[in-house]
Amino acid sequence: MTSIVTGPTGADIALRSAMLLYASEDGAAKYATVHPVLVDPKTARPVIGAGQPLDRDALLLALRQINEAAAPKAEFLPGNVIGLSPKAVTWWCPPALRRVFFRCEELDGERSAIVPHPGLIFRAAVDGFSVFAVKGAARPLPDTPVFEPPYFNTWDHGRICIGTARVPKRIDVKSIAGWEAGFFDSAFTHPNAGGKRVSYPNGEYAFWRDMLDGRFAEGYPEEVLVPMKASAQQVVAGKFGGRV
Incomplete structure (x- = not known):
């Protein structure tokens, strides 16, 4: 647990106080107290101190300040952004040549090459980082079908295993390049447990060995993509499910 985080403006902000709400059995808030947050000298962890009743004026002031700080600022959205909400940003990458890195004994240790990639949809959200494949080079429409990501280090349904990867602390349009x-x-180190990522003879290892060896230099072989029961609109809404 940390008491310092990066705020909406990019500056560090510190945990200073905590608000506790007391509610009746039906969940309706009836009473509130505000408490200073202190740092335990032994553990350096934040500790909630003794509180005092929170009056109406102080509560309204706190809510106004939070609202002003959290309110989305008007910004120009680039064409690759297909979804934006307070909890997630979703964007599309057209098919392209990109370098990949592998550290995998089954692929002869450390290897790297520039290989073709399909069109991709990324979603960075408070509940995780995900990637999906799409066919074709056109910007996805709401009903565009999505496919499992054909990559190592991903779970079922597009979930990315971040591991030691360095990703931004913020979820916004400006952080897309960092994600x-x-x-x-x-x-990429290994295929994660779960269903297959590509439909290819002898599986994922054989596919990526051929990719690294330059077998598909003319373009990504979209026929290997594994379909999902989801559309681009469902990805934007965070409602992606299983395979066909």
Whole structure:
């Protein structure tokens, strides 16, 4: 637990106080207290101190300040952004050549190569980082079907295993490049447990060996993609499910 985080403006902000709400059995808040947050000298962890009743004026002032700080600022959205909410940003990457890094004994240790990638949809959200594949080079529409990500270090349904990858602390449009870098600049090490990521003879290892050896230099082989029961709209809404 930490008492210092990066705020909406990018500056560090510190945990100074805590508000406790007391509610009746039906969940309706009836009473509130505010408490200073102190630092335990032995553990350096934040500790909630003794509180005092929170009056109406102080409560309204705190809510106004939080609202002003959290309110989304008007900004120009680039064409790759397909979804934006207070909890997530979703964007599309057209098919492209990108370098990949592998650290995997089954693929002869450490290897790197520039290989073709399909169109991709990334979603960075408070509940995790996800990636999905799409066919074609057109910007996804709401009903565009999505496919499992054909990569190592991903779980079922697009979930990315971040591991030691360096990703931004913020979830916003300005941080998109950092999220992409965290994914592509990290070494792929192994296929995670779960269903298959690609439909290819002899599986994922054989597919990526052929990719690294330059077999698909003319473009990504979309026929290997594994379909999901989800659309681009469902990804934006965070409601992606299983395979077909």
